Amino acid sequence: MLLLENVAQSYGPKAVLKDIQFTLKPGQIGCLLGPSGCGKTTALRLVAGFEQLSAGAIYIDGQTVARPGFSLPPEQRRVGLVFQDYALFPHLSVAANVDFGLSHLPRRDRDYRVHEMLELVGLEAEAKAWPHQLSGGQQQRVALARALAPRPRLLLLDEPFSNLDVELREKLSLEVRDILKHEAITALLVTHDQHEAFAVADVVGVMNQGLIQQWDTPYRLYHEPANRFVADFVGQGVLLTGEVLNEHQVEIELGVLEGHLPTQCNAEKIEPECLNCERGCRVEVLIRPDDIIHDDSSLLMAEIERKAFRGAEFLYTLRLPSGARVLALVPSHHNHAIGERIGITLGVDHVVAFTA
């Protein structure tokens, strides 16, 4: 449905995108996730047609829409775009905004489609309202309805929830996912917020410095990050030094981790030689806060250095005897004081190790 092939783009000497490559299947929701300045918005605008690429090609539905020296104008690409600031036309009512892109249709079809779209986003009652009379969440849904009305082949969403309150953000991102899934719309979302990305997307590309670091499902991004950047950007955690024992075992301060040692290897992962090498090879192992389990009966003790109340749980920063620190999520009825020593055990399902 959407295919980006070795796409690169640069402003003068500065390369914004280096070699972007990914595919979206029909009905799939993809997301580009990354810190600001990573090039994700540029990638989205390339797909929309507002920027020109310098290498590679973009295909929508098998049609070449961009390659070096050629760019199909945005208005001919049949893509929809939901803007970060929604870009609603302030001089038009809600219904007229949704109707704006339908001028090629006969009047009756237009009215029907506008009604249908407003129903889809649950704003039939606000059809005659002006954009400034709506709440942020309502404006966002008008923008979505307006973008979907002309039946685009592909929907693009540029940080669609970033102007909303945190609580509203979560609710709306699930709503938007339901709407897109219900209409079987192929969509590409761009965000810097992993919660948003995980809530809406089927597949997420973590971007940094103009490259997609990993293109994967949210689950695998969290539990099997491909490199240190992904491990650091997605979720919380710390890296602990460990020593490889054999192909299946690593020993860290907290004990021996067994099983899922990665088999695929890239530059940052453990070198194959290292896996085969004698014991003593040093690696760094990713420990997520949910990998540490509070267990009063454990002999392994750690000192609480900081604590942050999260409602359902505490996020404790624990100091190990060696001086290394780990994070631990502990149900909030275990309210311990700073300086107290608590027993912990390891509950690591996915061992992620990088060469030290």
Place this chain on the structure above:
Amino acid sequence: MIPVLSPWLLALPIALITVLPVAVVAAHLLHPDPALWAHLSEHVLPELLVNTAWLLAGVGAGVTLLGVSLAWLTAACEFPGRRFFTWALLLPLALPAYVTGFVWLGLLDFTGPLATWLREVWGIQTPPPIRSRAGVIVVMALALYPYVYLTARAAFLGQGRRLMEAAQSLGQSRWSGFWRVALPMARPGIVAGLLLALMETLADFGTVSVFNYNTFTTAIYKAWFSLFSLPAAAQLASILIGFVFLAAVLESAMRARRSYAASTRTAQAARIRLGGWRAGLALGWTGAVFLLAFVIPMGQIGLWAAAAFEQDFDARYLDFAWHSLLLSGLGALLVTALALALAYSQRLHPTPALRATVRLGALGYALPGAVLAVGVFIPVAWADNWLIDAFHLDGQVLAGTLLVMLLAYCARFMAVGFGPLESGLARITRSVDEAARILGVTGWRRLTRVHLPMLRVSLFTALALTFVDIMKELPITLMTRPFGWDTLAVRVFEMTAEGEWERAALPAAAIALAGLLPVYLLIRHSDREKTL
């Protein structure tokens, strides 16, 4: 992008309307005629330079004193009537300085009502000598202080309460906080307003001619109409351009600093409550300025106009009014259309070169009308001579037509129309353009379906402002109008030249009433922006 018309094709000719007259005049500064120069520098320039220096110094001091004191009182203090004066103090903007000027001249004339009253009731035989250097300065300060008032007020309000609170926490009283914090911080804003007022002073023709006070603008006019020496007029105009250029450079430097000083809006400081004699003093000061700058001139115009109406209002007045309406209407439409083209081409192609071209096109407001009249007239005379030679015509084709006047108005008032349109366009975010485009609406359809409807208010503001400015305009109208083609402003000028105050008041009343419109717009805008 608009098909067919490239932004350059659009912007360049429009910019030329302003740039060409300026270039023509400025060229005279680089190539002085030695004989003419000798005559001017011996007999004319000394008086003009001294007069101009006094005028600038006096008006500058006057508007600063009035503008800053009134701005501080209404922005930071609370006293009875403060709310009313906050907007009422802008009303003098509706009166052209030459109208305020002739009213005061008429009032203090030996036979004038005020002079008579002083003599008969108080036995004061010699009223204040209004027809003097001090007289011009006071009248122009009364007419031009709102520029400083506006910018200083915005600066005081923009400071918020934090810094004054910081000063107070460091042991300063509100009063010393004003001198040590608020005033220095507001300085860029005050200076910007001051420079605007000084540019108006340099450009003024009407007031100084009513007072027979010789400055560059009156000398240009005399050189042209009494001595029939266009070269002398151009030479004088080129010197005036030098002054104006200096002021414009300073002003834009100040504007850059002012935007730096204006930080994010923070909570307003609580106003200083003035009580007792302080409140009386504040009320007396603001009230006196308001009375002298607006109530008395406006009221007297009304009285005189009513008195003159019976005998003086006849068919000719319909002509004057029609001419004024026609010129102002056509001029406003033309200026607004061209300014929209300039602003729009800049939006479509935001390249530095095009931006610079657009800036040049909007430069004319800094230029005195007398200078532009000369600068427009010279190329028109060239074109006429060329046409006469080429087609063996009997007389001039272009000179003395409405077209020449309209061109000169465009050069002078492009900035007035450009300002609101540019800021209006700037408020339309890029994503709105892109949203229209991705929904298949581009080119002219985007202009008509999206941009023009969103610019409604800005277009109206641009039209209203240029309409009234052209209506008040004097030197361009006087110097380039078709023979015998009188407008309301020309009528005011001619009647005041003869000391016929009552008969001058009739057309002046019409101009003043029209002038209230942009002031109303300004007040409403400031109110919305919470700067009032």
